[in-house]
Amino acid sequence: MTYRKTTMSMAKLAIAFSLGLTSVVAIAKPGKRDETPASATVIEHVTIVPMTETGGVIADATVVIENGRITSLNGVAPKGAKRLNGKGKWLIPGLTDMHVHLPSDGLPRPPKYPTEAPTFFFDTQDIMTPYIANGVTQLLNLDAVAASVGQRNEIASGKILGPSIALAAVINGAEGRGRIANTPADGRQTVRNIKAEGYDFVKVYSDLNVDTFIAIVEEANRQGMKVLGHIPESFEGQLEKAFVPGFAMVAHAEEFSKQSANFTDEDAKRFARLAKQNGTWVSPTLVTMRWIASETRSLDEMKANPNLKYMHPLLQSKWTTANRYNRNSSPKLIDYFDRMVEFHRRLVKAFKAEGVPIVAGSDALTSGVVGGFSLHEELELMVGVGLSSEEALATATRLPAIWLGVDGDRGTIEVGKRADLVLLNANPLENISNISKIAGVSVDGRWLDRAALDARMADLAKRNEATKADFDFGKIGK
Incomplete structure (x- = not known):
């Protein structure tokens, strides 16, 4: 396929990156108002x-809200409760990003000896703060490693304020990255290892051969x-064989577009039928390919992004000075990515028309x-490709909870469910962009409240x- 070796997949071009701080930067401790909750919180x-x-x-x-749970939707404020005025505001469930990559401690180079410990460290709270500030209270980490288990546990224990995290470990083939399995027997054993090590899901990757993929599923x-x-x-030309029972979600729209020579509407409809017939869900990650297309053309938009300052300086440096999309740019590649972005829009329309469940994932940590x-x-x-605001909101609330198997605990606002909530200053059903108008978050x-969120983000x-000068990606590890 044209540009197959150049484009591969977004994740393949993007992550494989687990670097961090040379020393753990002290994190400002949150104030008492958000560190020690009242016995109950009431939003009136x-x-x-x-x-x-x-x-x-x-x-x-x-x-x-009492003891982290919603106890009433039409109750009376318990004595001593923190009372919040919700008049003119809108309360939605906490949001879920179903496709993220979280940086973790590691080495910037191959180890010099087998037992060498990491030399770079990320602060878990720094990673999680932008998610919480944006109302994201649940993540699916699709590149989980041992350090990811530690991050999840820090949050679960209350040491770090962050989203709940589900973990998927990667299995790849050939000489790719991740756990490698090139035979069905190796694939089956790797699945058993992943389960024994405490991961929640199995992520299959691009270099697996057909027989090993099927054995893994x-x-x-x-x-x-x-x-x-x-x-x-390995499924090129025989795509239907990939849709076997248990292949539960395709992680990018790009995984389908790689199988289309000319990005036709007929292909989009065929892909949607295959997913629907197999019960396979889709996370399109439209935002990722939009950013990749932008960076292939120029780094100006990415460099001007006001949110870049919340990323660790090492990542900022990597994205702006060692951006592989921009480095490998050509007029043909720019045109290819532009056409792919447009095809992904038509793919999502086809998924919706066919009734394929769609969940929101952003492939966070891809450049930009x-x-x-x-x-x-x-x-x-x-929403721009045809989902209603309510349908889009469902892709980041109720539907992820169903796929993750936690819909009895979160994903909707109901009595007894976990109090992961976002208070908005405007109606998200009228305009989905109103999800950015956050008055407060319950984790x-x-x-x-807004002031507490702003203080955390400003400190980050x-x-x-202050540490930008210490993290020049071109010099780190040399």
């Missing part, structure tokens, strides 16, 4: 967008684990894709700016 006179399957809104509600079914990820290149903010961009792009019942940006 608020309009609830519960995002239940029946839809609708609940006007002039009183939401009571079969073994994951036996182990009660869902499989998601790429459509391996700033976590937290990127999920808002993704939802706006999906497992811990309330952060200030510390990043």
Whole structure:
């Protein structure tokens, strides 16, 4: 296929990156108002967008949160509760990004000896703060490693304020990156290893051969684990064979466009039928290819992005000085990516028309894709291709919870569910961009108002700016 070796897949071109701080930067401790929650928090006179399957809104509600759970939607404030005025505001469930890559501690070069420890360290709170500030209370990490388990556990223990994290470990083939399996027997054993090591899901990658891919999906079914990820290149010309029972989600629209020679509407409809017939969900990651197309043309938009300051300086340097999309640019590649962006729009329309479940993922940590903010961009792009604001919001709330198997605990606003909530200053059903107008966020019942969120973000940006000179990507590791 044209440009196959140049473009491959977005994740292949993007991540494989686990660097961090040369020393752990001290993190400003949050103030008492958001560190020690009241015995209960009550949001009064608020309009609830519960995002239940029946839809609708609940006007002039009183939401009571106790011990991290929603205990009433029309109750009375318990004695000693923190009372918040929700008049004129809208309450939605916390958002989920179903495709992120989280940086983790590591080496900037191959180890000099087998037991060498990491020399670069990321601060977990710094990674998570932009997500929380954007109302993202749940993540699916699609490049999970051992350090990712530690990040998840820091949050679960309460040491770090961050989203709940689900972990998918990668299995690849040939001489690619990740865990390598080139035979069905190796594939099955790798699945068993992933389960034993505590990961939640299995991610399949681009270099797997056909037989090993099928064996991985079969073994994951036996182990009660869902499989998601790429459509391996070995399925070119025989795409239908990839859609076997248990291949539960395709992680990029690009995985389909790689299988289309001319980006035709007929191909889009055929791909949608294959996914629907197999019960396979899709996370389009429209925002990623939009940024890649932009960077292939010029780095000006990315460099001017005001959200870039919230990324670690090393990542900022990598994106702006060692950007592989811009470095490999050519007029033909620019045209190819532009046509791919347009085809992805038609793909999402085809998925919707066919009834394929769509969830929002942004592939955060790809060059230019700033976590937290990127999920808002993704939802706006999906509305731009034909989803209603409510349908787009469902792709980041109720539907991810269903796919992840946590819909009994979160994803909608109902009594008994976890208090992961976002309070907005405007109606997101009228305009999806209103999800950016955040008045406050509840993370497992811990309330952060706008001032608290702004203070955390300002501190992060200030510390990043202060350490920029120490993190020149071109010099690190030499």
